Amino acid sequence: MxxxxxxxxxxxxxxxxxxxxxxxxxxxxxxxRYQGKRTYDVTAQFDNIGDLKVRAPVTMAGVKVGQVASIALDPKNYRATVILRMDNTAHYIPNDSEASILTAGLLGANYISLTPGFADQFLKNGDVISETHSAIILEQMIGQLLFSVNKDKTAGSDSDNANKTPN
Amino acid sequence: MITFVQKVGRLGLSICTELGRASFFLSKSVWRKPRTGKKLHLLAHALFNSGVLSLPIIIVSALFIGMVVGLQGFNILNKFAVTSALGSMVALSVVRELGPVVTALLFAGRAGSALTAEIGLMKATEQLDAMEMMGVDPLGRIMLPRLLGGFISLPLLTIIFCAVAIYGGNLIGVQWLGVDAGAFWNNMQSSVDFRLDVMNGIIKSAVFGVVITWMAVYQGASAVPTAEGISHATTRTVVYSSLIVLGLDFVLTAMMMGGW
The missing domain is CATH 1.20.5 (Single alpha-helices involved in coiled-coils or other helix-helix interfaces)
Structure with a gap:
């Protein structure tokens, strides 16, 4: 050759x-995926973020509008501070929108869903989303459910007794 | 008892001498005044021998490995009804582990053995000595281009292996078993990180490339110059470099997982 x-x-x-x-x-x-795209950062504080991870998607009406940039614990009020990196293409989100942590599927990964508010002002870099809803922890929910079922039972028998005793 | 201890000592000493000799050999071959331009055709020849000629075996085995990972993964994931995760499973297992390791093992068998046999035969027929007599340094003329060729080819072959294997997984998962193409690629993209997964795989393969080529060229240059000696040297190349690749793979993976 x-x-x-x-x-x-x-x-x-x-x-x-x-x-x-x-x-x-x-x-x-x-x-x-996210390089070259212009973004702006928004902060939101949650009581409990559950299993939320960095790089989890941020959606509005199911459409992806950003991702979670960082998660940290606030040393003052012991809440989770989550920084959302929003795409600049979604610059028209009202600044009184609510953020909630939802789960994709029954056991899937967590993501943040934004529900639009009614304000005329839009979210911009450095804004804080004040209205937040924590993640739903399955174990806590089951615990509460069991507890309330038990309480209903005991409350029912108590009230029966209470009704009976005066007579 | 004393003889046993003595044997262990002799073994340890011979391992150390061999390692030292191999290190001197490598450093003498590689660290020299760069004379680019003139000797590039030698490097091209080495790249052809260890890279291009290894392409068929790499591509064919990559295709089949990708297909079999796709098939196995589909059967397992189907039990949990999450076949949409097939893409990430194929991509992660190929890019992190199978790509670098299988390519390195095939490279040791295909190119490493050829290097050892070629250099060993040169030594047995006294071509290396003749070269030295003519005032040509065999380390620069013979060893250096072959070493560099091996160092460069293995990472390139690994990249090709990964791409072809993922295509093979796509072939089985999407075209044959009917996993949704969007879910396949999208889940793959969201779970594979370029620096943590792809680059670490390439770093691994670069390390394997250095080790295998070094082993192959050194074994050839230090082979006993007889037919039997060359056959032993070739066997040693393949066996030792396969073992070292598997051992190093564990160490490197542990280092990378440890957030190094």
């Missing part, structure tokens, strides 16, 4: 590898 054919093959090999790397970067991994 001549030197020219050999070099052509080597060039083909290197180009193939570059094409593979491009595919791994753009199609397989999240490299370019």
């Amino acid at each position: 001549g030197q020219k054919a050999l070099e052509t093959w080597v060039g083909f090999f290197i180009l193939l590898a570059i094409a593979g790397l491009v595919m791994l970067a753009f199609q397989v991994s999240n490299l370019t």
Whole structure:
């Protein structure tokens, strides 16, 4: 094989590898997903964020409008401070919107859902979402349910007794 | 008892000498005055031998490994009705582990053994000595391009392996078993991180490339110059480099998982 054919093959090999790397970067991994997009940051405080993770999606009416940039514990009031990185394309969100942490599916990952408010002012960089709803913790809910069922039972028998005693 | 201790000591000493010799060999071959331009055709030749000629086996085995991971993953995930996670499962297992390790093992068998046999035969037929007599340094002329060729080819082959294997998983999962294409690619993108998963896989394969090529070239250069010696050296290359790849893979993975 001549030197020219050999070099052509080597060039083909290197180009193939570059094409593979491009595919791994753009199609397989999240490299370019949020870079180049202009964003603005909004803060929201929650009593309990449940299983929320960094990079979880932020949605409005099911449409993705941003992602969770960071999660930290506020040292003063012991609430979770979540910074939402919103896409600039969604710049028209009223600043009295509510943020709630929901779960995708029964056991799926948590995400933040925004419910639009009625204000004329839009959210902008550095704003704080004051109206928030915590994550629903399945175990707590089951516990409360059991507790309230028991309480109903005992309350019912108590009131029966209370009704009976005067007579 | 004393003889046993003595044997252990001799083994330890010989391992140390061998390691030292191999290190000197590597540093003498690689750290030299750069003379780019003139010797590039030698590097092209080495890249052709260890890279291009390994392409068919890499592509074919990548396709089949991707397909089998897709099939196995589909059967497991189907039990939990989360076949939409097939994409992330295929991509993560291929990019993190299967890609670097399987490519390295195939490379050791395909290119490493060829390197050892070639250099060993050069030594047995006294070509290396003849070269030295003519005033040509065999370390620069023979070893360096082959070492560099191996260092460069293995990461490139790993990238190609990963891309083809993921395509194979897509072929089985989406085209044959009917997983939703959008869910397949979208879940893959949201769970694969470029730096943590893809780059770490490539770093692993770069380390494997250095180890395998070093082992292969050194074994060839230090082979006993007989037919039997070359066959032993070739066997040692494949066995040792496979073992080292598997062991190093564990160490590297532990380091990367530990947030290094």
